[in-house]
Amino acid sequence: MNQIKYETVIGLEVHSELSTKTKAFCSCTTEFGGEVNTHCCPVCTGMPGTLPVLNKKVVEYAIKMGLATNCAITKSGKQDRKNYFYPDLPKAYQISQFDLPLCTQGHVIIHTPEGKKRIGITRIHIEEDAGKLLHDVLPEKSLVDYNRCGVPLIEIVSEPDLRSADEAKLFLEELKSILECLEVSDCKMQEGSLRCDVNVSVRPVGQVEFNTRTEMKNINSFSAACRAIEYEAQRQIRIREEGGTVVQQTLRWNDEKGESVTMRSKEEAHDYRYFPEPDLVPIVVSDEQIKAIRNTIPELPSAKRERYMSDYGLGEYEAGLICLSKDMSRFFEGCAALGANPKSVSNWLLGDISRMLNEKNLQAGDIHIKPEDMAAFLKLIESGVISNTAGKKVMEEMFETGKTPQVIVKEQGLEQVSDTSVLDGIVKEVIAANPKSVEDYKRGKTNALGYLVGQAMRASKGKANPQMLGGMIQEILSGM
Amino acid sequence: MELYQLSAHEAAGLLKKKAVSSQELTDALISRIEHVDATVESFLTTTFEDAVATARAVDKKIAAKEDISPLAGVPMAIKDNICTKGVRTTCASKMLENFVPVYDAFVTKRLKEADVPILGKLNMDEFAMGSSTETSYFKKTKNPYDAGKVPGGSSGGSAAAVSANLAFYTLGSDTGGSIRQPASFCGVVGLKPTYGLVSRFGLVAFASSLDQIGPLAKDVTDAAMVLSMIAGHDAMDSTSVQLPAQDYVSGLGADIKGLKIGIPSDYMGEGTAPEVKTAILDAVKVYEGLGASVEYFAMSASKYALPAYYIISSAEASSNLARYDGVKYGYRSEHYGNLLEMYQNTRSEGFGEEVKRRIMVGTYALSSGYYDAYYKKAQQVRTIIRRDFEAAFGKYSVILTPTSPTTAFRFGTHMSNPLQMYLADICTVSVNIAGVPAVSLPCGFDSDGMPIGMQLIGQSFDEATLLRTAYAFEQSTLFAQARPSI
Numbered sequence: 001m002n003q004i005k006y007e008t009v010i011g012l013e014v015h016s017e018l019s020t021k022t023k024a025f026c027s028c029t030t031e032f033g034g035e036v037n038t039h040c041c042p043v044c045t046g047m048p049g050t051l052p053v054l055n056k057k058v059v060e061y062a063i064k065m066g067l068a069t070n071c072a073i074t075k076s077g078k079q080d081r082k083n084y085f086y087p088d089l090p091k092a093y094q095i096s097q098f099d100l101p102l103c104t105q106g107h108v109i110i111h112t113p114e115g116k117k118r119i120g121i122t123r124i125h126i127e128e129d130a131g132k133l134l135h136d137v138l139p140e141k142s143l144v145d146y147n148r149c150g151v152p153l154i155e156i157v158s159e160p161d162l163r164s165a166d167e168a169k170l171f172l173e174e175l176k177s178i179l180e181c182l183e184v185s186d187c188k189m190q191e192g193s194l195r196c197d198v199n200v201s202v203r204p205v206g207q208v209e210f211n212t213r214t215e216m217k218n219i220n221s222f223s224a225a226c227r228a229i230e231y232e233a234q235r236q237i238r239i240r241e242e243g244g245t246v247v248q249q250t251l252r253w254n255d256e257k258g259e260s261v262t263m264r265s266k267e268e269a270h271d272y273r274y275f276p277e278p279d280l281v282p283i284v285v286s287d288e289q290i291k292a293i294r295n296t297i298p299e300l301p302s303a304k305r306e307r308y309m310s311d312y313g314l315g316e317y318e319a320g321l322i323c324l325s326k327d328m329s330r331f332f333e334g335c336a337a338l339g340a341n342p343k344s345v346s347n348w349l350l351g352d353i354s355r356m357l358n359e360k361n362l363q364a365g366d367i368h369i370k371p372e373d374m375a376a377f378l379k380l381i382e383s384g385v386i387s388n389t390a391g392k393k394v395m396e397e398m399f400e401t402g403k404t405p406q407v408i409v410k411e412q413g414l415e416q417v418s419d420t421s422v423l424d425g426i427v428k429e430v431i432a433a434n435p436k437s438v439e440d441y442k443r444g445k446t447n448a449l450g451y452l453v454g455q456a457m458r459a460s461k462g463k464a465n466p467q468m469l470g471g472m473i474q475e476i477l478s479g480m
Numbered sequence: 481m482e483l484y485q486l487s488a489h490e491a492a493g494l495l496k497k498k499a500v501s502s503q504e505l506t507d508a509l510i511s512r513i514e515h516v517d518a519t520v521e522s523f524l525t526t527t528f529e530d531a532v533a534t535a536r537a538v539d540k541k542i543a544a545k546e547d548i549s550p551l552a553g554v555p556m557a558i559k560d561n562i563c564t565k566g567v568r569t570t571c572a573s574k575m576l577e578n579f580v581p582v583y584d585a586f587v588t589k590r591l592k593e594a595d596v597p598i599l600g601k602l603n604m605d606e607f608a609m610g611s612s613t614e615t616s617y618f619k620k621t622k623n624p625y626d627a628g629k630v631p632g633g634s635s636g637g638s639a640a641a642v643s644a645n646l647a648f649y650t651l652g653s654d655t656g657g658s659i660r661q662p663a664s665f666c667g668v669v670g671l672k673p674t675y676g677l678v679s680r681f682g683l684v685a686f687a688s689s690l691d692q693i694g695p696l697a698k699d700v701t702d703a704a705m706v707l708s709m710i711a712g713h714d715a716m717d718s719t720s721v722q723l724p725a726q727d728y729v730s731g732l733g734a735d736i737k738g739l740k741i742g743i744p745s746d747y748m749g750e751g752t753a754p755e756v757k758t759a760i761l762d763a764v765k766v767y768e769g770l771g772a773s774v775e776y777f778a779m780s781a782s783k784y785a786l787p788a789y790y791i792i793s794s795a796e797a798s799s800n801l802a803r804y805d806g807v808k809y810g811y812r813s814e815h816y817g818n819l820l821e822m823y824q825n826t827r828s829e830g831f832g833e834e835v836k837r838r839i840m841v842g843t844y845a846l847s848s849g850y851y852d853a854y855y856k857k858a859q860q861v862r863t864i865i866r867r868d869f870e871a872a873f874g875k876y877s878v879i880l881t882p883t884s885p886t887t888a889f890r891f892g893t894h895m896s897n898p899l900q901m902y903l904a905d906i907c908t909v910s911v912n913i914a915g916v917p918a919v920s921l922p923c924g925f926d927s928d929g930m931p932i933g934m935q936l937i938g939q940s941f942d943e944a945t946l947l948r949t950a951y952a953f954e955q956s957t958l959f960a961q962a963r964p965s966i
Contacts, residue, residue, distance in 0.1 A: 049685065051717050052718070281718050
């Protein structure tokens with residue numbers, strides 16, 4: 001019965017708070033986490049008679065993102081009012097951009113398992129954030145915190161070029177890494193500075209035209225975006241297979257329950273009555289300004305990825321992962337500059353360090369290990385002063401305490417023992433204590449050697465040099 | 481002669497000569513207000529204590545021979561849609577009956593910096609929507625020339641207060657004629673500056689792309705003095721222009737020989753009262769006598785100005801007034817069961833009929849499916865009208881028209897027919913649409929003794945020529961000296 005193969009078509013609208021010092025239209029701070037209603041003023045709370053004045057940095061940051069995603073920049077733009085009533089929107093309109101967004105027709109490249117894929121950027125426009133409703137403070141009443149009100153945002157709208165939840169995640173990660181690299185947004189999803197809405201439709205593979213789509217709001221993490229996309233695609237497929245019709249509507253994603261609920265149908269859609277904001281003058285951008293902004297763009301993650309592959313010999317996957325995070329790549333390059341083996345740095349970074357970051361719910365920016373300590377650490381392993389096994393312990397301690405590896409090795413007595421006279425005693429003891437394994441080895445069971453080396457390592461409390469142990473045991477056994 | 485009968489510049493002159501103190505001037509006006517405003521009903525709020533305190537401070541400065549600003553110590557009053565820190569600013573609406581701003585408007589700041597005693601806040605049409613001040617939630621201001629007639633609007637309180645000698649001058653706001661038309665009805669001078677010359681910060685918005693603050697004064701010199709004080713760039717208003725400060729007074733006396741004045745024939749059509757027409761034609765003769773040349777010309781797009789004005793101003797108003805939702809400040813209905821009901825009941829109960837009418841018109845004009853036919857079309861008309869003015873100013877330095885097709889009408893005349901009321905703005909709205917400056921000044925009386933005003937329109941940011949032209953007329957006639965007998 002189920003013969004039709006479907007593909008999912010996804011378009012994303014990503015909202016990113018810009019990391020300007022002050023709000024979009026007044027001089028209030030944009031800092032997160034202030035006491036309720038302390039980062040606001042008559043302007044951002046829309047008091048009668050007050051007027052907005054555009055923060056020039058907002059335009060600069062948005063253009064920077066536009067240039068980094070290969071967009072065309074609108075040289076003569078304007079801002080518009082988007083009218084709707086809600087208590088977190090004190091003017092009852094949001095200053096946004098309607099028909100002349102600052103940036104248009106760009107793209108980014110994502111790296112899928114099938115290779116590179118170009119994802120179109122329809123537009124990037126600037127707008128202001130709303131306040132926040134607090135429902136849990138008073139019974140039966142809602143309160144409003146206007147601290148976030150007027151914080152500048154850019155909305156990045158993608159073309160419907162994404163075909164799976166995984167691709168959507170790669171795209172979001174790529175955008176995030178570019179935003180971080182440009183230092184135009186701090187991309188803290190837990191503080192709401194990066195949010196996205198997803199548009200999903202499904203169609204039989206091979207069909208050219210798009211089917212009816214739905215929009216899902218309230219998505220607070222990349223993984224929630226993936227879950228929401230997968231859920232919604234399955235829901236639409238089920239409707240189609242049951243002979244039903246997918247209805248155009250806006251849904252609210254409930255990540256805890258793993259399901260979406262209808263927010264409003266097409267008929268209930270808002271009429272935002274956009275019109276040009278008369279309190280603001282047109283946004284005019286000159287070629288010189290664009291050039292000046294272009295000059296401030298650092299090496300982007302995509303270029304960095306290529307460089308890591310060619311200069312440091314990293315694989316595409318490793319290079320891609322490190323370049324996704326600005327802090328991680330900064331750390332990586334710091335270590336490489338000190339002569340540390342890039343591949344070893346990459347292994348530790350993507351292995352133990354990433355594991356510890358995940359376990360403790362930290363970001364790469366929270367790595368307190370100094371590159372020089374990392375380089376020294378790798379030297380200790382390469383020169384055989386500590387074993388790989390001991391290295392893991394040292395790394396954990398470095399991560400936790402920020403102590404230098406030399407100090408940790410000394411404090412915990414983790415130096416690798418390579419002194420043959422010491423090792424000789426251990427080897428002889430182990431051979432004497434395990435006659436059965438010796439017999440096995442002689443009968444050709446070579447893995448018995450591994451067992452004996454393991455026993456010797458245990459006897460040395462993990463400090464013995466395993467290569468040396470192996471060589472010595474083998475020598476004795478072959479002489480027996 | 482009583483002190484309250486002085487013009488602002490006369491009062492300032494006597495202050496500087498120490499012939500009078502600021503406290504005496506202020507006391508004279510307070511006493512005049514206490515006696516007369518029960519009849520005129522121009523004030524919504526009085527701030528006499530603050531005014532006296534400022535007056536005393538100015539007197540001290542004068543005694544200490546400190547430099548004072550040209551209008552220091554000369555008391556005035558402000559339309560109640562201009563924010564005054566700590567003093568309620570109501571826009572004559574139930575919605576803002578108890579709204580006390582925590583900030584001053586740019587112009588209020590300028591007044592305070594100049595040590596000007598502020599007597600209080602003046603009545604107006606609710607949210608400046610109206611041409612008679614009858615839409616005020618609080619009271620009906622009377623025309624000082626005839627208590628049975630309206631003072632015009634929306635700055636009716638500002639015009640009546642100057643006319644009745646309750647303030648040496650006042651500030652009003654003009655979106656489609658709201659300074660000039662009441663000035664004309666009450667026989668005073670009213671100036672709408674070029675859009676962008678005076679900061680709108682702290683002026684409660686009606687229609688952002690049209691609103692401008694300006695003076696209502698007893699004569700052209702006073703208007704020029706006030707403009708010199710309030711004009712100038714403000715970083716808090718993006719639409720405020722960066723121009724160096726200018727003294728609009730010193731050039732007033734220069735002659736106007738050879739000045740080219742144009743009269744658009746379209747502004748003197750059918751609806752114009754014969755007595756108004758006669759007064760304008762007499763004014764033409766005065767100008768010709770002063771060596772100016774006067775020529776008639778056509779401004780055909782002006783017939784579209786009124787509909788375009790009502791669409792643009794209502795569209796912007798529908799958005800500007802959306803913030804009065806009962807959430808943070810202002811009136812909130814006591815009857816609601818949920819958020820939507822709170823919005824609906826608050827706005828139904830808090831706004832008057834005319835405000836609601838404009839919000840509905842504006843909301844309709846911006847709605848999807850109607851935007852192109854209304855708002856967009858109106859903006860196209862706006863571009864055409866601007867070009868018409870540019871073309872006219874290629875030939876003429878100043879354009880002369882009646883300020884209003886009629887003199888002040890009786891209360892209730894147009895309240896049941898809003899379209900008739902809108903026609904009162906027919907001569908003034910084009911000016912706001914084009915953003916150019918215009919002044920209304922007295923040029924005659926009708927057979928009932930009601931003042932007639934003429935409007936002079938100037939080029940953008942050429943208030944100097946405009947005021948010089950007005951001053952020349954004022955000096956050649958006696959109309960500016962006429963005052964109601966109240």
